[in-house]
Amino acid sequence: xxxxxxxxxxxxxxxxxxxxxxxxxxxxxxxxxxxxxxxxxxxxxxxxxxxxxxxxxxxxxxxxxxxxxxxxxxxxxxxxxxxxxxxxxxxxxxxxxxxxxxxxxxxxxxxxxxxxxxxxxxxxxxxxxxxxxxxxxxxxxxxxxxxxxxxxxxxxxxxxxxxxxxxxxxxxxxxxxxxxxxxxxxxxxxxxxxxxxxxxxxxxxxxxxxxxxxxxxxxxxxxxxxxxxxxxxxxxxxxxxxxxxxxxxxxxxxxxxxxxxxxxxxxxxxxxxxxxxxxxxxxxxxxxxxxxxxxxxxxxxxxxxxxxxxxxxxxxxxxxxxxxxxxxxxxxxxxxxxxxxxxxxxx
Ligand code: ATP
Ligand code: MG
Numbered sequence: 001x002x003x004x005x006x007x008x009x010x011x012x013x014x015x016x017x018x019x020x021x022x023x024x025x026x027x028x029x030x031x032x033x034x035x036x037x038x039x040x041x042x043x044x045x046x047x048x049x050x051x052x053x054x055x056x057x058x059x060x061x062x063x064x065x066x067x068x069x070x071x072x073x074x075x076x077x078x079x080x081x082x083x084x085x086x087x088x089x090x091x092x093x094x095x096x097x098x099x100x101x102x103x104x105x106x107x108x109x110x111x112x113x114x115x116x117x118x119x120x121x122x123x124x125x126x127x128x129x130x131x132x133x134x135x136x137x138x139x140x141x142x143x144x145x146x147x148x149x150x151x152x153x154x155x156x157x158x159x160x161x162x163x164x165x166x167x168x169x170x171x172x173x174x175x176x177x178x179x180x181x182x183x184x185x186x187x188x189x190x191x192x193x194x195x196x197x198x199x200x201x202x203x204x205x206x207x208x209x210x211x212x213x214x215x216x217x218x219x220x221x222x223x224x225x226x227x228x229x230x231x232x233x234x235x236x237x238x239x240x241x242x243x244x245x246x247x248x249x250x251x252x253x254x255x256x257x258x259x260x261x262x263x264x265x266x267x268x269x270x271x272x273x274x275x276x277x278x279x280x281x282x283x284x285x286x287x288x289x290x291x292x293x294x295x296x297x298x299x300x301x302x303x304x305x306x307x308x309x310x311x312x313x314x315x316x317x318x319x320x321x322x323x324x325x326x327x328x329x330x331x332x333x334x335x336x337x338x339x340x341x342x343x344x345x346x347x
Pocket of ligand 1: 074278287
């Protein structure tokens with residue numbers, strides 16, 4: 001197939017891990033006979049330095065024409081005091097592309113059980129996909145900030161809720177067929193709307209799926225006590241922010257966490273969960289696996305290439321098992337060595 005992929009390397013270790021993702025796309029294209037047209041554009045601090053803007057118009061235009069967008073990482077101390085901030089570019093592109101669903105898988109692996117704070121027997125077969133609503137709720141509501149009092153408004157429309165429920169349900173159908181919806185319906189009006197919409201949407205469109213409701217406080221406990229029982233977990237913005245970090249701790253390493261942000265039409269944005277790690281930038285130390293797993297999410301969810309994504313994921317996990325990895329995962333390889341080890345298993 002033909003596909004246009006835009007790379008936004010960004011700052012810090014962003015360019016190094018983006019290079020690893022690009023190498024993975026090239027290897028997959030070669031093995032499966034695809035024609036990926038891969039281009040690169042400025043984003044974040046690198047874009048501020050070159051153009052004064054964290055998301056230049058030319059970058060946005062290139063992304064809007066793409067089939068999928070890959071982002072390395074943005075930000076760093078260099079821009080801490082600058083008038084425009086690299087992170088503004090990320091918020092702006094999410095908004096411009098209408099990316100309302102943030103997906104973060106948490107998949108455990110025996111090679112990392114020791115690195116997780118959770119007991120090994122509970123980590124077996126954990127494979128969770130958290131679908132977090134990304135553009136609504138309390139983060140984007142009206143705010144009032146005074147010295148003696150303040151408030152934040154949390155609002156959701158049925159439309160905002162339904163579209164992320166559909167994303168979650170479609171994912172569950174391609175996985176193990178279970179959706180857990182997390183809310184605080186005993187206290188919050190928005191949560192009661194989430195619950196009513198979930199019941200209605202699943203009864204009408206997804207009666208085949210197993211549906212579970214959990215209050216967010218219970219969900220926080222159950223993620224630690226019975227993580228293997230979750231398949232897709234769908235929730236609103238604030239709860240999702242907190243629960244994705246909690247689920248990440250199951251995995252045991254920031255270096256193995258990919259993410260995807262999707263909208264209805266148009267390209268999705270795929271990026272590793274880690275930041276720009278300025279402390280190790282430019283030293284061939286960055287773990288490229290989170291970026292390569294994000295590349296796999298791009299293949300599967302962005303381009304519909306499930307088999308190709310599986311080949312890439314298998315290659316990454318085989319390297320982890322063989323300890324062909326960077327120091328943060330207990331290996332001895334640099335960024336380039338670990339990337340080459342994955343590529344060797346694809347080609
Ligand atoms: P942000 O604010 O952008 O989320 P952060 O400063 O909170 O970023 P990171 O930039 O992700 O966090 O870095 C946190 C720590 O993890 C740092 O010590 C960094 O070196 C390390 N780290 C992050 N990503 C990687 C990676 N891919 N490989 C190795 N170490 C990493
Ligand atoms: Mg930071």
